[in-house]
Amino acid sequence: MAAAREAAVASGDGARPRHVAIIMDGNGRWATERGWPRLVGHRRGAERVKQIVRACPDLGVDWLTIYAFSTENWKRSTEEVLGLMKIFRRYIEREAVGMSAEGVRMRFIGGRERLDPKLQALMAAIEARTAGNTRLNLTVAINYGGRDEILRASTRLAEKIAAGEVAQPSESDLAACMDTADQPDPDLVIRTSGETRTSNFLPWQAAYAEYEFTPTLWPDFTPDHLSTILDRFGMRDRRFGGV
Ligand code: IPE
Ligand code: IPE
Ligand code: MG
Numbered sequence: 001m002a003a004a005r006e007a008a009v010a011s012g013d014g015a016r017p018r019h020v021a022i023i024m025d026g027n028g029r030w031a032t033e034r035g036w037p038r039l040v041g042h043r044r045g046a047e048r049v050k051q052i053v054r055a056c057p058d059l060g061v062d063w064l065t066i067y068a069f070s071t072e073n074w075k076r077s078t079e080e081v082l083g084l085m086k087i088f089r090r091y092i093e094r095e096a097v098g099m100s101a102e103g104v105r106m107r108f109i110g111g112r113e114r115l116d117p118k119l120q121a122l123m124a125a126i127e128a129r130t131a132g133n134t135r136l137n138l139t140v141a142i143n144y145g146g147r148d149e150i151l152r153a154s155t156r157l158a159e160k161i162a163a164g165e166v167a168q169p170s171e172s173d174l175a176a177c178m179d180t181a182d183q184p185d186p187d188l189v190i191r192t193s194g195e196t197r198t199s200n201f202l203p204w205q206a207a208y209a210e211y212e213f214t215p216t217l218w219p220d221f222t223p224d225h226l227s228t229i230l231d232r233f234g235m236r237d238r239r240f241g242g243v
Contacts, residue, residue: 014234017187019063020056020226021209023201024049026193026217039083044219046087050095053104055223056136059230063137063184067201071111071145085119088142092122096129103135109179110144111152139183146203153177180205188233190226192218210236 024045031041049066056064069084092106099106108123115123123142156177160166166173175181185205189198194215198206212229214221 016060016230017233019184019186020061021065021186021189021202023067023191024218025191025195027219030217030219038080041219042084042087046091048219048221053138059227065139067141069142070200071143071148089119092126096126100130103133105130105133105137107139108142109139110142111148114143145200149179192216192221208240
């Protein structure tokens with residue numbers, strides 16, 4: 001699998017990334033700049049998600065992973081956290097029919113137990129409803145933190161070792177315990193809003209990803225911006241440790 005993927009994104013040949021992951025940052029600043037509450041920025045951000053999701057298949061992207069809420073984002077005000085949870089709930093409810101029709105398979109990564117049971121139920125329902133879709137694989141990271149995921153995966157692996165299911169653990173044994181178990185690694189990670197950090201997003205899976213940091217705030221990020229970044233990806237020389 002790894003060798004095949006490397007071949008599929010051979011260096012400098014204009015290849016398109018098949019799996020793009022996005023840290024959708026800058027909603028708050030976008031709203032504050034206009035004198036509006038931060039939640040207005042989050043609502044605009046959710047509209048952008050719909051547009052970007054629709055654009056992906058035509059841009060040759062067949063896996064899209066988006067960072068919606070981190071394990072650290074609970075530090076924000078109760079109003080902002082509850083407002084974000086409401087946006088997620090509405091997004092799933094309203095997009096369910098459209099996504100099924102457009103061939104989008106939706107999945108979630110991150111710890112679910114801390115989320116409202118109603119939201120958890122909606123997440124499970126849309127995952128089941130879209131499980132047969134193949135046009136675009138959309139993974140949404142909610143209450144996701146890379147360190148938290150690695151800790152949960154390590155615990156699961158330890159259980160497998162104790163049960164005698166795994167003897168000498170390999171990288172693929174740990175990968176199989178991650179939330180992303182049956183998903184390919186991202187080829188490209190994009191962060192909007194000008195911050196040049198990864199904020200606990202996919203540290204295991206993005207070990208060999210290419211990174212793009214753009215100053216554009218997420219509510220201003222259009223399919224054209226994405227297309228330009230994808231064109232640039234084709235100029236990169238990915239060596240995976242070789243020469
Ligand atoms: C990203 O936008 C969305 C979430 C983290 C939920 P921010 O809310 O972080 O926006 P800024 O960084 O404050 O502008
Ligand atoms: C990362 O953005 C999390 C999401 C985009 C969901 P943050 O705005 O929370 O990250 P920091 O605080 O700037 O590192
Ligand atoms: Mg931010």
